[in-house]
Amino acid sequence: EVQLVESGGRLVQPGGSLRLSCAASGFSFSNYWMSWVRQSPGKGLQWLANINRDGSEEYYLDSVKGRFTISRDNAKSSVYLQMNSLRAEDTAVYYCARAIAVALDYWGQGTLVTASS
């Protein structure tokens, strides 16, 4: 059974940093691209970033490029999202998802990030 479990979300002050983790199981992790998507009440679902199978290619939403970094560790079957210079508008539930050519086919349960003073 495919499982994706996110962690690391918490309350953080604006301007702060946070690293989210997503542990994968139930499939051959190194064979899949992975993505991060967030959901906030004001903006619905918003794709943030993709990373390819070996971590050599990364793609980002323009509005987070330079602040967020996606990475992966295939030995640990994990994908990460490093978030810097956090703003109030980054407050959201953050999901990791498995990316296939035609869809984001499996999603984790999400982790809540709150950027507030």
Add this chain to the structure above:
Amino acid sequence: DIVMTQSPLSLPVTPGEPASISCRSSQSLLHSNGNNYLVWYLQKPGQSPQVLIYLGSNRASGVPDRFSGSGSGADFTLEISRVETEDVGVYYCMQALHTPLTFGQGTRLEIK
């Protein structure tokens, strides 16, 4: 970026009745391979999104056959032939043709 527009945004339905959701994209989602890169998701209350339909009209594994997707190019429809109470939630379309992947605003289906 490709803009996805759904309608209606709210959909009250009586159980056993049909329902239909429209999704339009700001540019064609038809790939040169002949496939439309359009996905439908359902996000049930308190859950993460789950795939219903991919490539515009292919039901994902385990999805009941009362769900069907149709359309091509920039105009797509999700139909539920007979709504059941378990179908309550928010339905999203997503284009998977180009990054950034983009989603519609969501359609909230509720039971009358």
